[in-house]
Amino acid sequence: MQQSWTNPDRMITKLLIANRGEIACRIIRTARAMGIATVAVYSDADAKALHVRSADEAVHIGPSPAAESYLVGEKIIAAAKETGAEAIHPGYGFLSENADFAQAVKDAGLIWVGAPPSSIRAMGLKDAAKKLMREAGVPVTPGYDGDDQSAERLEEEADAIGYPVLIKAVAGGGGKGMRKVDAAEDFLSSLESCRREAKASFGNDDVILEKWITSPRHIEVQVFGDSHGNVVHLFERDCSLQRRHQKVIEEAPAPGMDEATREEICAAAVRAAKAVDYEGAGTIEFIADASEGLRADRIFFMEMNTRLQVEHPVTEEITGVDLVEWQLRVASGEPIPLKQEELSINGWAIEARLYAEDPAKGFLPSTGQLECFTRRAAGARVETGVTEGDTVSPFYDPMIAKIVARGPDRSAAIDSLLEALADINVWPIRSNAGFLYRAASDKDFRSADIETSFIERKGEDLIPPAVPSKGALADALHVLQWNSNNWEDEPWNGGLWGFRPNAGRRKSAHVMVDGQLTTAPLDYDVPSCRRTDEPFKHLALVNEFGQTYAVTLPRHGGSGAASAADGAILAPMPGKVIAVDVAEGDAVTAGQRLMVLEAMKMEHALTAPFDGTVTELAASEGGQVQVDAVLAVVEPAED
Numbered sequence: 001m002q003q004s005w006t007n008p009d010r011m012i013t014k015l016l017i018a019n020r021g022e023i024a025c026r027i028i029r030t031a032r033a034m035g036i037a038t039v040a041v042y043s044d045a046d047a048k049a050l051h052v053r054s055a056d057e058a059v060h061i062g063p064s065p066a067a068e069s070y071l072v073g074e075k076i077i078a079a080a081k082e083t084g085a086e087a088i089h090p091g092y093g094f095l096s097e098n099a100d101f102a103q104a105v106k107d108a109g110l111i112w113v114g115a116p117p118s119s120i121r122a123m124g125l126k127d128a129a130k131k132l133m134r135e136a137g138v139p140v141t142p143g144y145d146g147d148d149q150s151a152e153r154l155e156e157e158a159d160a161i162g163y164p165v166l167i168k169a170v171a172g173g174g175g176k177g178m179r180k181v182d183a184a185e186d187f188l189s190s191l192e193s194c195r196r197e198a199k200a201s202f203g204n205d206d207v208i209l210e211k212w213i214t215s216p217r218h219i220e221v222q223v224f225g226d227s228h229g230n231v232v233h234l235f236e237r238d239c240s241l242q243r244r245h246q247k248v249i250e251e252a253p254a255p256g257m258d259e260a261t262r263e264e265i266c267a268a269a270v271r272a273a274k275a276v277d278y279e280g281a282g283t284i285e286f287i288a289d290a291s292e293g294l295r296a297d298r299i300f301f302m303e304m305n306t307r308l309q310v311e312h313p314v315t316e317e318i319t320g321v322d323l324v325e326w327q328l329r330v331a332s333g334e335p336i337p338l339k340q341e342e343l344s345i346n347g348w349a350i351e352a353r354l355y356a357e358d359p360a361k362g363f364l365p366s367t368g369q370l371e372c373f374t375r376r377a378a379g380a381r382v383e384t385g386v387t388e389g390d391t392v393s394p395f396y397d398p399m400i401a402k403i404v405a406r407g408p409d410r411s412a413a414i415d416s417l418l419e420a421l422a423d424i425n426v427w428p429i430r431s432n433a434g435f436l437y438r439a440a441s442d443k444d445f446r447s448a449d450i451e452t453s454f455i456e457r458k459g460e461d462l463i464p465p466a467v468p469s470k471g472a473l474a475d476a477l478h479v480l481q482w483n484s485n486n487w488e489d490e491p492w493n494g495g496l497w498g499f500r501p502n503a504g505r506r507k508s509a510h511v512m513v514d515g516q517l518t519t520a521p522l523d524y525d526v527p528s529c530r531r532t533d534e535p536f537k538h539l540a541l542v543n544e545f546g547q548t549y550a551v552t553l554p555r556h557g558g559s560g561a562a563s564a565a566d567g568a569i570l571a572p573m574p575g576k577v578i579a580v581d582v583a584e585g586d587a588v589t590a591g592q593r594l595m596v597l598e599a600m601k602m603e604h605a606l607t608a609p610f611d612g613t614v615t616e617l618a619a620s621e622g623g624q625v626q627v628d629a630v631l632a633v634v635e636p637a638e639d
Contacts, residue, residue: 011036013037014085015038015113021397031324033325041058042059045064045066066396087113088110089324103117127170139268149207155187163183165212166212177207178194194207217287217289224323224330226336230529237251241454248354294536310533345408348406348408356400360464366431370389370426373543374423384400403417403421411446414445421546422545427541434548437547439462441515467513474521476542574626576597584617585613618631
């Protein structure tokens, strides 16, 4: 990226970042390169977070819930004054598009690194923004944004627009307060549901109606303005791969965008920014009807994000611009560093959002300690706010990292992204890395046959399998064997691995994969094995196409199955015992549930490995346990 950093007398010298996680780390990195001192703020949950460790100073601002810390503007401003910071950068989320906070920062005599409060207000409500854009000559989606909010008027307008129709809260965002209505008879119930959600989320239940685009693609344009009246665009991004209106994979430029269409949509974005006297980084979001490809007359304004976007790195990668540097320079009063004619597209970039969530469990968030977080692929840009050993908190967005890959063309960029995703290991927290890999390697994605319903349309095809391939299992089995330290003397050596009395050599053995019993072949040719470091001595982490699997021997846990040698039921991972179904002395049958362990918001049933008797019980309901802790012992029945 562009490296023209100097620090003139008028440049900000000390910056407070009113955010956390990867964006705080991202801002700190650029500020440090510019010679600007940084101040982090943190809640109780983030006391040891990476952004706190990375900044020059850090100020505690309250309890873990964001409403009591990161969303309390008074605490942020007080921290800036306490540390002598001249400016506040809000990152994105939290207070970044709060006009009142932006004004309070300016009123306190501090520099606000963001859009002017007036611009934030002008674009804050979707109905007012659409009217303003129409006046500025920016194409808007056909629909209704009038003042009459009665159910009767809205129903009439929906009928006139024609179904399907989209109901959108005027103050909405992040997919909240939105409902697609396919038929007239469903309109009133959907309207009521949308308004209820909008009122609870934004304190405003006004809505607008838009014609539903049948083959929608999400195209957005990065714009930048300064206090000298200059506005430029930095071309477009495609953010069509979404799940529940949340972006998953973004790329720049947009596939299928010809130069004439690009020129028109980018010019419209500049007009939109000039209409609100915009300063700083912003994004004009459009919805495209791609049923006949990308055409300028079928691309409509949706909204403006008056802040830096999560996906800004893909724009940086194709333009060579550091957008955070630009933000800090413009906030310091400088003009935009480059003119429009000096900006160009060079190559292709794709970003995938790595989340702590379990696609197999409906994308439930997965929180806890990152005991393993490795990413070995060279060439990819990784934006993260955590390192191995850190904790993913339940209080905030569960993003682990953004994986950004680039190449001379789209195909090369996709290959680079796949290489990076394939080398990510996340454990014991679940991640969507395997899901991202399958999405990016899908033939329709590679051929740019994409729209906002892509993930929904593909469904289960994007969910990684519950177990890895037989070859990967065989490799894991040999690693576990090698790590046993006592290869020849282990009690399971004869029965599990090799020869048994009066029987031929076995061709497979039982292993546990993420707590589920399966078999692994013994007759695969596998590469030379290596020992794993503690605490993974009895656990092999297998990565296959981005998905991390934890493989153990039955005696070491999973669903509680034990080897016939000892019958020990071990905890497969750290967690809390939420139910105990047996007592010492109870007779049990193979597969009977003994207890339930809750780990990372998921329940794991631990079961009896065979018929027998519970001779020891070390677990109690409500107790916390560590990985490999012996929770119970089942003695096999005599027969």
